[in-house]
Structure formats: structure tokens, C-alpha cells
Amino acid sequence: MDSRGIVFIQWDAMCHREFRWALKNDLLPGIAECFDDGMNLLKTYNPLPTNTLNFQVRFMYSPDSIIPGSRWLDRATGKVFSITRFSDVRKLEMRLSDSNDSLLTQDQVFGTLLKGKTLQGIPARPKSHALGLAFRFAGDVIRHPASSLHFKRIYLSFMEQLSKQNLRTIETLLVHAQKPLFYINFMAYDQTSHFRGLRHRQTMDVLKTIDRQIQRLIRLCNNTGYNPVLFSDHGMAPSIPFHKAFGITFTAFINQRFSDLKIKPIILPSGNMAHVYCDASVKNDIDKLEGVANDIGSHAGIDRVILPRHPDGIRVIQQHDSNTLNEYHWEENRLNQMIQKLASHPDSGDLIVFGGIWNGQVINFMNQKACHNGWLLGQAESFVLSSYPIDPGKTDDTVSVLRAMAFSKSI
Numbered sequence: 214m215d216s217r218g219i220v221f222i223q224w225d226a227m228c229h230r231e232f233r234w235a236l237k238n239d240l241l242p243g244i245a246e247c248f249d250d251g252m253n254l255l256k257t258y259n260p261l262p263t264n265t266l267n268f269q270v271r272f273m274y275s276p277d278s279i280i281p282g283s284r285w286l287d288r289a290t291g292k293v294f295s296i297t298r299f300s301d302v303r304k305l306e307m308r309l310s311d312s313n314d315s316l317l318t319q320d321q322v323f324g325t326l327l328k329g330k331t332l333q334g335i336p337a338r339p340k341s342h343a344l345g346l347a348f349r350f351a352g353d354v355i356r357h358p359a360s361s362l363h364f365k366r367i368y369l370s371f372m373e374q375l376s377k378q379n380l381r382t383i384e385t386l387l388v389h390a391q392k393p394l395f396y397i398n399f400m401a402y403d404q405t406s407h408f409r410g411l412r413h414r415q416t417m418d419v420l421k422t423i424d425r426q427i428q429r430l431i432r433l434c435n436n437t438g439y440n441p442v443l444f445s446d447h448g449m450a451p452s453i454p455f456h457k458a459f460g461i462t463f464t465a466f467i468n469q470r471f472s473d474l475k476i477k478p479i480i481l482p483s484g485n486m487a488h489v490y491c492d493a494s495v496k497n498d499i500d501k502l503e504g505v506a507n508d509i510g511s512h513a514g515i516d517r518v519i520l521p522r523h524p525d526g527i528r529v530i531q532q533h534d535s536n537t538l539n540e541y542h543w544e545e546n547r548l549n550q551m552i553q554k555l556a557s558h559p560d561s562g563d564l565i566v567f568g569g570i571w572n573g574q575v576i577n578f579m580n581q582k583a584c585h586n587g588w589l590l591g592q593a594e595s596f597v598l599s600s601y602p603i604d605p606g607k608t609d610d611t612v613s614v615l616r617a618m619a620f621s622k623s624i
């Protein structure tokens with residue numbers, strides 16, 4: 214690949230399946246045109262937990278780092294950690310910044326990718342007049358203002374809308390910034406499909422808009438000598454909220470099962486997965502915890518329940534059947550490794566719960582019409598699309614495929 218660098222274009226939450234469907238139905242004419250003379254579409258997967266920040270943590274810092282969910286209990290401080298809170302994300306990134314294979318320079322953060330706002334105190338001083346200008350533009354015109362500049366290796370940006378002005382800003386940056394890597398995340402499809410559902414009219418409108426915006430961006434890449442790489446960070450599946458299927462919220466259901474306890478458990482759902490944290494009296498009474506896990510796991514809306522801290526090792530409970538992680542027969546081997554990693558995270562719940570399938574839809578512990586893919590195998594789809602051949606090596610993990618490209622280009 215002979216180019217000045219790579220522009221990574223993230224289509225947040227677009228599945229490989231939906232992407233092919235939209236291409237087949239001529240809903241993505243812009244992208245189809247751009248990749249006309251050669252389209253290398255690789256179906257990839259993303260490990261648990263499937264959410265954008267986990268994807269970006271792995272991409273920026275190391276494929277071996279994971280976060281436990283979109284919210285979790287930080288056991289060191291006893292406080293709930295949320296990926297939508299900047300101060301939390303910043304703390305997380307300070308911890309991660311020691312990683313040797315990071316694409317970011319130490320002390321730089323990318324939390325802006327998620328929310329599109331500038332963190333106060335972020336070291337983002339443009340070093341040249343042209344960049345200063347571009348940065349001012351970026352700060353002024355990108356709808357969720359600003360972006361963080363990471364001068365060593367990568368420029369990160371975020372947007373819902375790619376206006377003409379935004380495009381000019383990106384052009385200035387591509388021409389002057391002399392960075393080998395750019396990363397742009399389009400988030401509107403994820404947001405709309407969560408609340409409207411896949412294939413809803415509004416979701417389809419967003420899909421068409423993003424197609425046009427990506428087309429513009431790819432043309433700009435071609436004009437400035439950059440290779441565009443389009444990918445998704447995770448997919449999306451139609452889902453039904455737990456309370457709609459069963460007439461009770463997931464939290465109320467869990468609290469009922471723990472009603473004899475003085476202190477209610479802390480329940481932190483992320484889509485169709487949830488961490489449940491119990492106080493010491495339950496945690497130390499493993500028979501009790503396993504009994505509750507059995508009871509929860511026997512509910513029709515709940516798939517497997519994981520007990521990360523059982524004295525015999527991680528346990529998997531399904532319909533009153535309790536096995537160690539290694540005894541348990543998984544549909545795919547990598548599920549075993551994913552659960553191992555998630556359950557071994559120091560901040561994972563005392564129970565980890567996954568939603569099942571109800572009337573053909575995924576049970577979601579949040580109030581959403583579509584949820585991130587992840588647990589059930591048919592959903593674990595994302596993709597990488599590039600105009601030059603992709604050599605995935607031995608992996609089809611999206612992050613590893615993209616990082617192989619990034620490191621071939623980074624300084």
C-alpha cells in the first residue's frame with residue numbers, strides 16, 4: 214500500500230449482515246461507487262463486551278486490554294464507573310496509557326471520540342499555523358464541538374454530520390497535519406437504531422446520510438493520497454427490553470430474587486449483558502450466590518449466568534446446570550476465551566448475566582429497540598472494508614486487523 218497514511222472511518226454499530234443487505238438493495242450508492250474497482254470486505258468479530266469504548270480502548274491501547282461493560286463498579290473506590298462520564302474515561306485512560314503498544318502518546322486521551330466534546334485540560338496545542346486554523350475550525354464547526362489532536366501518531370475526530378465546513382477542516386488536516394493515521398467515527402446510526410430499531414424509517418434515513426458523508430470523505434482521501442478503511446466497531450441486533458417481554462424491569466426482577474437481603478445488589482446493565490454486584494454477606498456465601506444464579510438463569514429471558522469468583526474457578530450456569538468454564542461446552546471456542554477474559558477482569562460483577570432470545574428477538578436489559586451484538590453467535594458480526602487487499606493474518610478480530618494496518622503506517 215503506497216499512500217501517505219490511513220483514514221480509519223468507523224461506522225458505529227453497522228453489522229456485516231446489515232451492510233451487505235444495504236449494499237444489495239442499493240441503499241449505499243456512495244460507498245459502492247467509491248469501492249467500485251475493488252472492494253475487499255472482510256467479515257470480522259469483536260470480543261465481549263461489545264461496545265464502542267471497549268473497541269476503541271483495544272484499538273488505541275492494546276487488543277489485550279478490555280473494559281468490563283458500559284458501566285461497572287470500580288472495586289478500588291467502590292464507585293460506579295460510567296463510560297459516558299468524561300472524568301471516569303479520563304481516569305481509565307490514565308491507567309491504560311502505560312501500555313507499550315499504544316497508538317497514543319502518553320497522557321493523551323481519546324474520550325472525545327465517544328462524546329465529541331473536549332476534555333478540559335487535554336493537551337491539544339496545535340503546533341503550526343495551518344493546524345491551528347484547522348483546529349479552530351474543528352472546534353467551531355463540528356456539531357459536538359472539537360476533537361483532540363494527538364500529534365505523535367494519530368488524529369482523532371468525531372462527528373454526526375459531515376458538513377462542507379467539516380470536510381474542509383478535515384481536508385486542511387489531511388494536507389497539513391502530516392499524520393499517518395486519522396480516525397473518524399460516525400455515531401448517528403448507532404444512536405438512532407438503539408431507540409428506533411433497525412430498518413426503521415429514521416434509521417434508514419441516517420444510513421443514507423452516512424453513505425453520502427462517507428462517499429465525500431473517501432473522495433477526499435483519494436485526492437489527498439490517503440487510504441480510506443471503513444469498518445464497524447460492533448453490530449446491532451433487534452431487541453426487546455426485558456420489561457416489555459416479562460412485565461417487570463430487570464432491576465426489579467433481580468431485586469425480587471435478592472429480597473431477603475438487607476443491602477440490595479448493584480445492577481449495571483449494558484445492552485443485553487449486565488453486571489450484578491452483591492455485598493460481602495452474599496459473596497462469601499457461595500452456595501447462596503449459586504442458588505440465586507440458578508434461580509435467575511432459569512428465567513426464560515436470561516441466557517447463561519457467569520459466576521466469576523467461585524472457589525472452583527469461573528462457573529457457567531444455564532437452566533440449573535452448573536459447570537466450570539472449561540467443562541462447559543461452548544458453541545465456539547473463542548466464547549470460552551472471551552468469557553474467561555471478561556470474568557477475570559478485577560471489576561467484573563459477582564454475577565454476569567446475558568439476555569436470551571424471546572420471540573426471535575434478543576432480550577435487552579435496557580430500554581432499547583436494538584442492542585449491540587455480542588453474546589449470541591449470529592450477532593457477532595462487524596466488518597472491515599478497504600480498497601486494497603486485507604491480510605488478516607491469523608485473526609479475524611476487527612481491532613487486530615486494523616492495528617496491523619495502523620502499525621504498518623505509524624511513525
Ligand SMILES: [Zn+2]
Pocket residue numbers: 226403404407585
Ligand atoms: Zn450503541
